[in-house]
Amino acid sequence: MAAMGTILDRIVASKRLEIARLREQTCEADWLRKLETAPQVRDFEQALRRPGMQVIAEIKRASPSAGAIRADADPVQTAQGYAAAGAACLSVLTDGPFFQGSLDDLRAVRAAVALPILRKDFILDRFQVWQARAAGADAVLLIAEILDDRTLRELLAEIHRHGMTALVECYEAANLERVVTAGARVIGINNRNLHTFEVRLEHTLELASRVPGDRVLVSESGIKTREDLVRLEAAGVRAVLIGETLMRSDDPGGTLRRLLGR
Secondary structure (H helix, E strand, C coil): CCCCCHHHHHHHHHHHHHHHHHHHHCCHHHHHHHHHCCCCCCCHHHHHCCCCCEEEEEECCEECCCEECCCCCCHHHHHHHHHHHCCCEEEEECCCCCCCCCHHHHHHHHHHCCCCEEEECCCCCHHHHHHHHHHCCCEEEEEHHHCCHHHHHHHHHHHHHCCCEEEEEECCHHHHHHHHHHCCCEEEEECECCCCCCECCHHHHHHHHHCCCCCEEEEECCCCCHHHHHHHHHCCCCEEEECHHHHCCCCHHHHHHHHCCC
């Protein structure tokens, strides 16, 4: 695997400490009991397989590369605006130290809207998968750049075991091959270079032909205009994940509606 960027290194180190605390504070039996009463899973993958370009609209207050985006964002109000504007699914950042998110945001959004919800975080351990399901997530993000082959396959299987969808993301072309081989059905290509944080929409266009036609291809980062969506759809992209463009807008729902051409 490629070496990780400095920011990503810090995030992963922080996440490993968070997981260690989680494992100290709870046991597997506790989580398995919580899963028995988790809300019913909504079909994230099928929502993205509907005809036409689909949008996963993201709730994100901040990021390490962009800094504060909208620190006072109300996740429920934002989610309701996205749903009304035609989003297929929602993505909720649940990392606290670097993105100012939380699982409470996800729970609140789950209670307020009917759309499938992705837990977007840095997932390294099955405890985090259980956390996601117990909070009401319907899908979980996996990042190939921070997972070895064995862990990627194990987490993918764990997500599927609980009826959820795995959105497996990568940046490097070599990692795209690993993601396809692991059997991911929903594959994200991140247009943000994890080393330099430069964003190029063309990155998805360059790699799209390497994704088998039976998978759902999602383009992530740097999508700003209606024309971007049209270009990506022409290349075989089924869905886009949009966060910063929407969250920086005074009217995230209205901006989404314009991107969708509605």
